[in-house]
Amino acid sequence: MNYKESMLFSIMNNKCPQCHKGNFWETSNPYDLKRFSRMNTRCPVCNEDFKREPGYYFGATYVSYGLTVAFGIAMYVILAGFFDIGTVPFLIIFSVSLIILMPVFYRSARLIWINMFVTFKKTN
Numbered sequence: 001m002n003y004k005e006s007m008l009f010s011i012m013n014n015k016c017p018q019c020h021k022g023n024f025w026e027t028s029n030p031y032d033l034k035r036f037s038r039m040n041t042r043c044p045v046c047n048e049d050f051k052r053e054p055g056y057y058f059g060a061t062y063v064s065y066g067l068t069v070a071f072g073i074a075m076y077v078i079l080a081g082f083f084d085i086g087t088v089p090f091l092i093i094f095s096v097s098l099i100i101l102m103p104v105f106y107r108s109a110r111l112i113w114i115n116m117f118v119t120f121k122k123t124n
Contacts, residue, residue, distance in 0.1 A: 005122065007115040011108060017118040019046035024111060030103035037106065048118065057110055064109035068098065071105075 003009055009020055016022040022045035026038040041051050075094055079085040085093070098105075 005120055007112075007120075010115055010120070011111045014107075014111070016043040016046060016048050016050075017111075017115040018048040018121055019043060020120060021045040022048075024050060024114075025107060030107050033103070036103045039110070046121075050114070057113060060109040060113035063112045064105050067105050067109060071097075071101070 004020060007017070009015065010017045010024075013020075014023050014025050014028050016024055022040070022043035024039060024043075025036075026040060027035045030036050039050050042049055072094055075097065076090060079090055079093065
C-alpha cells in the first residue's frame with residue numbers, strides 16, 4: 001500500500017475515504033468560516049454517501065477530544081519543557097491555539113471518523 005491508498009492521504013487531503021479522489025468538504029480551506037462545516041452530500045467521483053444516518057458523526061466528538069488532548073500534552077511538553085513557561089501563560093496560549101485550530105480539529109475528526117468505517121477501494 002502506498003501513501004495515496006492510506007487513510008492518512010484521505011484525512012490530510014480532504015478526500016473521499018472510498019476512492020481518495022472526490023473532495024469530502026465543499027471547500028478545502030478550513031478557515032473559510034462561512035463554509036468550513038459544509039460537507040458534500042455524496043462523493044462526486046464514486047457516489048459514496050457522506051451524510052449517513054442522523055447522529056453518525058457524534059462519534060467524531062470523541063476523536064476531536066482525543067486530538068485536543070494530544071495537542072495539549074504535546075504543547076505542554078514543548079512549552080514547559082523547552083521554554084519553562086508557567087501554568088497560566090500555558091493555559092492562555094493553549095486556549096488561543098484551540099480557538100484558532102478549531103476548524104482544523106472539527107474537519108479532521110470527521111474525516112478520521114468516516115475513514116474508520118469506510119475502506120479504500122482501488123479504481124482505475
